[in-house]
Amino acid sequence: MTVSRRTLLGSTLVGAAALATKTRAARVAHAAPAPDAPDEPKGSPPKLVVPNGSVLPSVKKHGVRIYHLRAEEFDHEIAPGLTIKAWGYNGSTPGPVLEATEGEHVRIYVTNKLPEATTIHWHGVFVPYGMDGVAGLTQESIGPGKTFKYEFVFDRAGTFMYHPHVDEMTQIALGMMGMIVVHPRGGDRARVRDYALMTHEMMVPIGAARAEPLAMNDFNVLTFNGKAFPATDSLVAEIGDTVRIRIGNLGPMDHHPIHLHGHAFEVVATDGGVVPPSARVPETTVLVPTGTVRVIEFRARAAGDWPLHCHMTHHAMNQMGHAAANLVGADPQGLDAKLSRVVPGYMTMGGRGMHEMSVMRMPQPANAISMVGGKGPHGVIDMGGMFTVVKVRDRLVAGQDPGWYVPDANQGTASEASASDLLGDGITP
């Protein structure tokens, strides 16, 4: 029998709390966001922001924009505590965003540094047949060590993606994917906060450094742009800004209902094109099926740190929370008393729900991340995985992390009801 996450986690839970002398909390403290500083006057062209990621550098030669992608393996940190051997492009997963302008003629060199053949398919882009990147069908695969050349014109603006079309199951599972953003010719309309996010899911056995390419479920590493909360960069906006988030999903199996707090948005485009305004409906959650892009837009309406996350609860937590033994409702007193004779201070966790696991950190296997856990202004944030925050402020300062939102006192914050509140409103707790 192989050691499952369930058995490992079970043995970790038992007695673990008592042994926790040093928490991981400090190491997984919320990563400093990289604000898209408002350093341009209103009305200037939008600048694409890739949280935790980058745009692929390119050069223009004789009217042709030239890119170079390297398919390769590298070490990739999902969040502090978990580093994996990922496959991706130019040292990142997802690979860097290919950014271009509608009508641009591009030449993309692809060097294969993987141990097996690959190709790149330009998902959603209308390319000449021979450039479609399907090994065996439209081209020969790119063998290890080889460099191939793709050349075409981006004939329409939009948000698209790229991924291999050889051994897709392995290569995509290990992280090979990227986004393509083609801006409309003549620039965009009004100033927009323009963000690119790709979801992904992996099954990384606890303590292992490689995702399981064969996994069909039980994904335990859920990411936005390759990072799990609390390592996900925040998105930022000023009140009144139009915010666009291009959400792409090239994960292997799951569709992600991505939910935003504090705002309603519309899906304005997919990788198929623009959604006609008459067909748009207000939403607070958008399902992003695998193999699609959903571009959402909204006006930042209220200051705050508004969560943006997958609404599948198992997609908003990290490795250690998956397949934990269910102890909710169990009475561990007798067990605790016996075990504390050999493990002083021993206490079974999970009997009152899972929140205590994020509050009372426990030691865990090397190269693994806790179930949940960002530190927020009011304690532990019981979220992990596919979770980030949209920080909306009246004003942002160029290059400065806006920190946690502090509401005006007159806005009110949920707090314990006073005796006079209860009495006055006739509430009996």
Ligand SMILES: [Cu+2]
């Ligand atoms: Cu999800």
